[in-house]
Amino acid sequence: DAKTTQPTSMDCAEGRAANLPCNHSTISGNEYVYWYRQIHSQGPQYIIHGLKNNETNEMASLIITEDRKSSTLILPHATLRDTAVYYCIVNRSGGTSYGKLTFGQGTILTVHP
Amino acid sequence: DTAVSQTPKYLVTQMGNDKSIKCEQNLGHDTMYWYKQDSKKFLKIMFSYNNKELIINETVPNRFSPKSPDKAHLNLHINSLELGDSAVYFCASSQDDLIMNTEAFFGQGTRLTVV
Numbered sequence: 001d002a003k004t005t006q007p008t009s010m011d012c013a014e015g016r017a018a019n020l021p022c023n024h025s026t027i028s029g030n031e032y033v034y035w036y037r038q039i040h041s042q043g044p045q046y047i048i049h050g051l052k053n054n055e056t057n058e059m060a061s062l063i064i065t066e067d068r069k070s071s072t073l074i075l076p077h078a079t080l081r082d083t084a085v086y087y088c089i090v091n092r093s094g095g096t097s098y099g100k101l102t103f104g105q106g107t108i109l110t111v112h113p
Numbered sequence: 114d115t116a117v118s119q120t121p122k123y124l125v126t127q128m129g130n131d132k133s134i135k136c137e138q139n140l141g142h143d144t145m146y147w148y149k150q151d152s153k154k155f156l157k158i159m160f161s162y163n164n165k166e167l168i169i170n171e172t173v174p175n176r177f178s179p180k181s182p183d184k185a186h187l188n189l190h191i192n193s194l195e196l197g198d199s200a201v202y203f204c205a206s207s208q209d210d211l212i213m214n215t216e217a218f219f220g221q222g223t224r225l226t227v228v
Binding site: 034038041042043044045046049085087100101102103105 | 117154155156157158161169203205216217218219220221222
């Protein structure tokens with residue numbers, strides 16, 4: 001699975017958009033970009049995933065560059081409850097390798113009032 | 114209802130003891146996992162089971178033995194506990210579909226402390 005690089009930490013003001021970048025320059029054609037987050041003392045929570053098109057759901061938007069070497073997770077209106085560690089993960093589609101999520105150190109997002 | 118539930122939430126035990134952590138999912142998924150999060154907060158997969166069969170074993174010591182009595186349960190039994198086993202253990206499940214990608218659902222974790 002491709003390796004990802006994320007900033008160690010970021011801050012965001014409550015109500016503003018939080019833009020979390022991720023580099024995955026070695027991503028291959030059949031690998032998806034996944035985002036999970038882990039709020040303190042809880043299990044990881046799925047946010048969104050995509051292959052090459054931009055994706056949006058009720059939690060966030062995912063913008064993937066045309067060359068697929070980087071992506072940005074956007075939380076449009078961050079709240080204090082969005083304070084968490086955000087993990088960008090690249091994973092192959094399907095098969096028995098699915099679920100072997102390789103978590104890096106992630107980005108600690110702190111949303112402040 | 115909790116989708117993926119683990120018990121116990123906290124477990125404190127002495128070195129050398131044998132303990133089990135239970136995991137159950139009510140999502141109808143056919144794949145379940147155990148992850149370990151160490152003191153440095155790195156999350157690493159330990160095991161993966163698909164339809165009760167082991168498909169991933171990430172060089173975990175033999176003291177760790179997962180048991181899957183049915184698709185909805187994946188228990189983790191640990192023999193001869195060592196100090197280094199202290200960590201938070203997360204159970205997860207997913208619908209392993211060869212065509213569609215889906216997400217993994219995680220339990221709330223079991224904090225194991227070996228003293």
